[in-house]
Amino acid sequence: MAIKRNRRFHAEVHASSMSDIMFFLLLFFLIISTLANPNVIRMTLPKSKTNEKTNKQLITISVTEEKRFYIDKQETSFENLEKELLAQIDPNKEQTVVIRIPFNMQVQDLVDVLQIGVKNNLKFVIATNPN
Template sequence: MAIKRNRRFHPEIPTASLSDIMFFLFLFFLIISTLANPNVIKLTLPKAKSNETTNKDHITLSVTEDQRYFVDKTEVSFSELENKLLEQTTLKGDKVVVVRLPADNKVQDLVDVMQIGVKLKLNFVIATAK
């Protein structure tokens, strides 16, 4: 009489550590996506009924409520603003500047910045929130 053993091989994939790996990848991409945002300077932008998004990497000029000026996340004084914009336009080869001003700033702040743009023959676009 032949006795058969009932030991068949059942393939099994251990997935206990897979959830841990997916959690760490999720955290990694979440942190990296917040760091990759070009508009890190938080401003309450003026509202508009319709707005268009730019898909090109333009020069960003941000003005805060306390008159601090940022050109692509680097702070510059108002006296150095013209030279920094000229330097960035020659470096990037782009004449479009996205201006980010708070909604409650004075109009004179916008006019002062626009005069620099007219002097350098730049195209200014005002950023708005929907």
């Protein structure tokens, strides 16, 4: 009596380890992409369509087209801007600094003012027009 056994080779691919590897690669690239550009200035930009009232104290820095700097309507030079800004900020209160700068000024002028806030860990907001 000849009994034949069915011994065919069946190729199988176990994909469970492949999904683990893809998950770790995804996590790796997400973490690396957030660390890729650490020198970005982080700030909140106001939405121009909504007008939100707040109870926080505001300090206004205005820059004219002639590059004159004002802190709450008091003129100051750029060299003294940081010192006078820090003198007006109360460390016990949560204060926001609003920057008013003309739309046709160079980006470098805005970045120079924002660097003061980054260096001193202040919250800066750029004022915009409703339109």
